[in-house]
Amino acid sequence: xxxxxxxxxxxxxxxxxxxxxxxxxxxxxxxxxxxxxxxxxxxxxxxxxxxxxxxxxxxxxxxxxxxxxxxxxxxxxxxxxxxxxxxxxxxxxxxxxxxxxxxxxxxxxxxxxxxxxxxxxxxxxxxxxxxxxxxxxxxxxxxxxxxxxxxxxxxxxxxxxxxxxxxxxxxxxxxxxxxxxxxxxxxxxxxxxxxxxxxxxxxxxxxxxxxxxxxxxxxxxxxxxxxxxxxxxxxxxxxxxxxxxxxxxxxxxxxxxxxxxxxxxxxxxxxxxxxxxxxxxxxxxxxxxxxxxxx
Ligand SMILES: [Zn+2]
Numbered sequence: 001x002x003x004x005x006x007x008x009x010x011x012x013x014x015x016x017x018x019x020x021x022x023x024x025x026x027x028x029x030x031x032x033x034x035x036x037x038x039x040x041x042x043x044x045x046x047x048x049x050x051x052x053x054x055x056x057x058x059x060x061x062x063x064x065x066x067x068x069x070x071x072x073x074x075x076x077x078x079x080x081x082x083x084x085x086x087x088x089x090x091x092x093x094x095x096x097x098x099x100x101x102x103x104x105x106x107x108x109x110x111x112x113x114x115x116x117x118x119x120x121x122x123x124x125x126x127x128x129x130x131x132x133x134x135x136x137x138x139x140x141x142x143x144x145x146x147x148x149x150x151x152x153x154x155x156x157x158x159x160x161x162x163x164x165x166x167x168x169x170x171x172x173x174x175x176x177x178x179x180x181x182x183x184x185x186x187x188x189x190x191x192x193x194x195x196x197x198x199x200x201x202x203x204x205x206x207x208x209x210x211x212x213x214x215x216x217x218x219x220x221x222x223x224x225x226x227x228x229x230x231x232x233x234x235x236x237x238x239x240x241x242x243x244x245x246x247x248x249x250x251x252x253x254x255x256x257x258x259x260x261x262x263x264x265x266x267x268x269x270x271x272x273x274x275x276x277x278x279x280x281x282x283x284x285x286x287x288x289x290x291x292x293x294x295x
Pocket of ligand 1: 008009055056057058
């Protein structure tokens with residue numbers, strides 16, 4: 001019996017090679033601090049075994065916790081530091097919305113999965129979308145509701161009921177690599193979109209120059225990133241769930257210099273004047289896809 005036989009979720013292949021050994025893994029539970037978006041510097045360089053599929057090159061990590069434990073960590077996450085980058089994040093999302101509008105224009109219904117404190121949804125609403133979000137962190141969902149008066153549910157997307165064929169656009173920024181079962185999530189998104197609906201997803205690119213140069217020191221190798229995509233495996237996984245890719249490319253992030261220095265040195269640089277810079281790492285990609293039309 002092959003109860004524990006590994007199977008690649010992209011190509012169905014059953015052979016994998018060890019890419020990176022596990023690092024600093026203890027039996028300790030996963031904490032909310034390890035699960036939040038901006039992460040703790042201490043959670044960097046800590047992960048389980050990371051494998052690469054022999055057939056298609058898809059990369060995945062051994063789970064070092066249970067699904068329940070992971071969901072609880074997301075539920076308890078707070079992330080005040082997220083707002084220190086408000087202007088930069090809003091600027092980024094305006095650019096992304098300009099891109100989305102080349103494929104579908106407002107008005108329409110938009111759902112953002114893992115919407116955090118709502119900076120994207122707030123920007124999208126301003127540009128004419130009727131927005132809704134879902135977010136596992138009680139803190140972030142509450143901030144989105146109270147600070148931006150957004151319609152945001154607190155909950156786990158996989159476990160939440162929605163009416164099929166409801167949305168014109170479903171977005172999910174930097175969340176795909178966190179889902180325990182991304183295939184199930186993509187199938188569910190497919191059902192919730194209208195016939196001409198558009199999916200917008202971002203993820204991390206393990207084939208980017210930044211990842212290839214840093215190797216096992218790439219900062220995105222952390223316990224809560226369960227899957228690592230290349231443009232090719234990203235495309236294939238999304239196509240497998242019945243989508244056609246309309247566009248794919250890098251997402252250029254902007255950072256304020258004092259924020260970056262504080263994050264990397266652990267010292268306080270908040271006295272510095274804010275200077276915004278594009279991060280040339282190229283290791284975040286996103287795509288716009290449409291439901292494949294059956295005839
Ligand atoms: Zn594979």
